[in-house]
Amino acid sequence: MQFKSMVISNVQVSPGYFRMRMTAPPAIVAATPGQFVMVRVRDAIDPLLRRPFGIFDLGTFTTEYTDCGRQTFCEILYKVVGKGTEMLASLHHGDHLDLLAPLGKGFAAGEPAEEKILVGGGVGLAPLYFLAKELAKTSKVRLFAGGRNKEDILCITEFERLGVETYVATDDGTLGDQGLVTQVLEKHLAATGGSKTLFACGPFPMLKAVAGIADRYNLECQVSLEGYMACGVGACLGCVTKGKNHSEETPDFRCVCKDGPVFPYRELKWD
Amino acid sequence: MAKPDLSVEISGIKLRNPVMTASGTFGYGKEFSQYLDLEKIGAIITKGLSLRPKAGNPTPRIVETPGGMLNAIGLQNVGIDAFIQEKLPFLRTVNTPVIVNLYGNTLEEYGALAEKLDRLPEVAGLEVNISCPNVKQGGIVFGTDPAAAAEVVGLVRRSTSKPLIVKLSPNVTDIVRMADACVSAGADALSLINTLTGMAIDLEKRRPVLANVTGGLSGPAIKPVALRMVWQVSMAVTVPIIGIGGIMSATDALEFILAGATAVQVGTANFLDPSAAQTVAAGIEDYLAKNGIGHIKELIGALRV
Ligand SMILES: Cc1cc2nc3c(=O)[nH]c(=O)nc-3n(C[C@H](O)[C@H](O)[C@H](O)COP(=O)(O)OP(=O)(O)OC[C@H]3O[C@@H](n4cnc5c(N)ncnc54)[C@H](O)[C@@H]3O)c2cc1C
Ligand SMILES: Cc1cc2nc3c(=O)[nH]c(=O)nc-3n(C[C@H](O)[C@H](O)[C@H](O)COP(=O)(O)O)c2cc1C
Ligand code: FES
Numbered sequence: 178m179q180f181k182s183m184v185i186s187n188v189q190v191s192p193g194y195f196r197m198r199m200t201a202p203p204a205i206v207a208a209t210p211g212q213f214v215m216v217r218v219r220d221a222i223d224p225l226l227r228r229p230f231g232i233f234d235l236g237t238f239t240t241e242y243t244d245c246g247r248q249t250f251c252e253i254l255y256k257v258v259g260k261g262t263e264m265l266a267s268l269h270h271g272d273h274l275d276l277l278a279p280l281g282k283g284f285a286a287g288e289p290a291e292e293k294i295l296v297g298g299g300v301g302l303a304p305l306y307f308l309a310k311e312l313a314k315t316s317k318v319r320l321f322a323g324g325r326n327k328e329d330i331l332c333i334t335e336f337e338r339l340g341v342e343t344y345v346a347t348d349d350g351t352l353g354d355q356g357l358v359t360q361v362l363e364k365h366l367a368a369t370g371g372s373k374t375l376f377a378c379g380p381f382p383m384l385k386a387v388a389g390i391a392d393r394y395n396l397e398c399q400v401s402l403e404g405y406m407a408c409g410v411g412a413c414l415g416c417v418t419k420g421k422n423h424s425e426e427t428p429d430f431r432c433v434c435k436d437g438p439v440f441p442y443r444e445l446k447w448d
Numbered sequence: 449m450a451k452p453d454l455s456v457e458i459s460g461i462k463l464r465n466p467v468m469t470a471s472g473t474f475g476y477g478k479e480f481s482q483y484l485d486l487e488k489i490g491a492i493i494t495k496g497l498s499l500r501p502k503a504g505n506p507t508p509r510i511v512e513t514p515g516g517m518l519n520a521i522g523l524q525n526v527g528i529d530a531f532i533q534e535k536l537p538f539l540r541t542v543n544t545p546v547i548v549n550l551y552g553n554t555l556e557e558y559g560a561l562a563e564k565l566d567r568l569p570e571v572a573g574l575e576v577n578i579s580c581p582n583v584k585q586g587g588i589v590f591g592t593d594p595a596a597a598a599e600v601v602g603l604v605r606r607s608t609s610k611p612l613i614v615k616l617s618p619n620v621t622d623i624v625r626m627a628d629a630c631v632s633a634g635a636d637a638l639s640l641i642n643t644l645t646g647m648a649i650d651l652e653k654r655r656p657v658l659a660n661v662t663g664g665l666s667g668p669a670i671k672p673v674a675l676r677m678v679w680q681v682s683m684a685v686t687v688p689i690i691g692i693g694g695i696m697s698a699t700d701a702l703e704f705i706l707a708g709a710t711a712v713q714v715g716t717a718n719f720l721d722p723s724a725a726q727t728v729a730a731g732i733e734d735y736l737a738k739n740g741i742g743h744i745k746e747l748i749g750a751l752r753v
Contacts, residue, residue, distance in 0.1 A: 179483055179722060217720060222668045222696065226512050226719055277483075277722065405508050407517065407719040410483075412475030412495075414524045415510035428503030430524060435479075 184272045191328045193257050195266050201251045205235055210308035211283030211401055211439040215409040217275040218264045228261040229406050231304035254303040280409050284308050284399050284439050287374045289315035296321045296387050298379025299329045305378055313339045323358025327351040359386040366394050388442040398442045404433035411435030419446040452736035453743040456710050458688050459611040459636035461545050461572045463490035467729040470692055470715030471496050471549035476535040483722035491545040496577050499557045501527035506659040511648050516667030518646055520660035528564050536570055545572035551580045558600050562607035573611035576604055579642045591617035594629035605634030616640040627681045639690035641674045667716040668694040675707050682708020698731025708749040
């Protein structure tokens with residue numbers, strides 16, 4: 178759906194990272210973790226295109242804005258990287274945005290009995306929080322979070338409050354283990370048994386490494402991809418990624434926006 | 449006052465209003481159906497179709513530039529057979545004319561495609577994209593050479609009795625010569641403009657941003673060029689013209705109509721606002737009502753120079 182939304186809060190959670198809460202129509206609660214929103218940052222032609230962000234959280238809160246006293250909201254967690262996110266960061270309570278949401282296909286929850294392992298790189302943690310909230314209701318959840326330094330490790334206490342067991346790795350060792358999050362993940366998997374499912378979101382090289390681990394340990398694994406998007410609804414074919422059967426003769430391009438952003442890793446071509 | 453009349457006709461295709469969706473920016477209609485009323489726009493123009501499915505270019509395929517965007521999708525599409533099986537059934541349920549945009553990489557492909565489309569009653573007309581390379585002639589773009597363009601248009605003309613719209617490339621020095629060549633070869637109408645070839649560079653990486661190196665520029669940045677070309681062509685030909693390029697609002701659309709366009713297409717604006725085409729059509733109606741104009745035809749080519 179397309180809707181006008183009001184900014185409720187927009188706070189810096191770490192240098193360069195913001196968490197923004199926005200009003201949303203009640204129907205937003207049908208969204209599944211891994212789905213995303215397309216935000217029109219300004220009602221102008223600069224920036225021109227909407228910007229995509231994963232849903233970090235959603236729910237209802239008590240407010241004086243509505244008659245019944247309850248207002249549905251959705252939240253995004255974003256990193257300031259350019260013009261659009263800089264403008265977002267300058268918004269305040271009461272400012273308005275235009276949203277398309279929820280878009281795309283989210284994560285499939287899988288069997289409750291299975292242990293759930295979430296792997297996030299940097300701001301890739303964003304959709305994993307909404308996912309953890311859902312999964313933690315029925316399953317054991319562990320989070321492996323990675324980044325360059327401690328400032329890239331976001332909202333860890335929020336995850337812990339859900340009962341999620343967290344493991345952190347940073348390139349410079351300023352928080353958690355020094356090294357790659359995928360190394361910490363692999364060490365954990367090597368030392369433990371049992372049936373597990375992996376859910377990952379982050380930079381492409383990290384996802385590729387996680388897919389490799391899933392392959393070696395024969396685990397189910399869903400990854401959330403990014404792509405440069407214009408429409409967000411499967412029309413422009415800008416955001417595509419290669420499906421497993423892709424070749425020049427038998428094109429198998431999948432839309433990240435519509436067929437994804439979440440894919441079982443076996444559905445994709447990783448070269 | 450009576451409601452203003454927005455209906456126009458493009459070579460036999462009756463449109464309830466002059467606002468269509470531009471090829472490649474609106475998928476096959478269904479993708480946008482939850483965001484607007486498809487029966488409140490003039491026509492739906494589909495993503496460019498080819499005879500066989502086409503893979504398209506590697507990514508990145510798009511990048512935003514000031515006031516516009518570059519795309520190098522590479523004409524990825526499902527091909528005519530999948531279009532008929534998977535996309536047409538939905539379009540059949542919508543009471544709005546469907547115009548199929550088509551292209552080929554050889555003359556023969558254009559002909560074969562037009563013949564197949566000619567047999568489909570659901571297809572109200574064809575829009576021929578001539579902004580693609582002719583692989584048999586060293587990749588020279590059909591739409592930049594009047595003789596090559598005339599050859600394509602002539603062949604398609606002989607392959608179909610449906611209304612034939614030819615979509616012009618702006619990447620030429622003399623757009624009027626191209627327009628004349630296409631009309632002489634049998635075009636019933638002209639649509640313009642397609643995207644302007646451009647590029648974007650990443651200074652840090654010292655590389656082009658798009659995997660294809662160059663791409664087509666669209667959006668508000670190209671509107672002045674498009675307006676100029678529509679105006680020039682409208683003075684030179686008698687067939688109806690469909691104006692395209694950076695239309696974001698009813699004001700933009702009306703400017704094209706003043707410049708000589710009978711109808712317009714909304715492209716990049718669909719990405720900013722998925723209901724843009726409907727909003728533009730409603731805005732035109734408001735403008736006519738406010739200004740006491742009974743029929744949109746009063747504004748076509750009404751520019752005072
Ligand atoms: C499905 C999806 C979910 C995402 N979720 C999040 C999230 O939860 N938090 C977060 O911080 N970021 C997320 N991103 C990335 C975010 O969309 C970009 O960082 C943002 O669009 C940058 O905009 P900008 O104007 O600040 O940067 P710009 O200066 O415009 O561009 C900087 C870089 O951002 C990327 N980018 C720019 N525009 C787009 C676009 N329209 N589509 C995709 N990428 C673009 C490009 O790689 C570009 O090089 C997500 C992207 C996708 C595709
Ligand atoms: C992502 C994208 C894909 C396009 N694909 C096609 C196509 O398949 N065939 C075609 O004739 N034009 C195609 N176009 C060109 C548009 O139909 C239109 O001519 C152009 O974008 C200018 O209009 P605008 O500024 O309103 O977008 C495409 C444009 C974009 C942005
Ligand atoms: S963003 Fe347009 S198809 Fe995915």
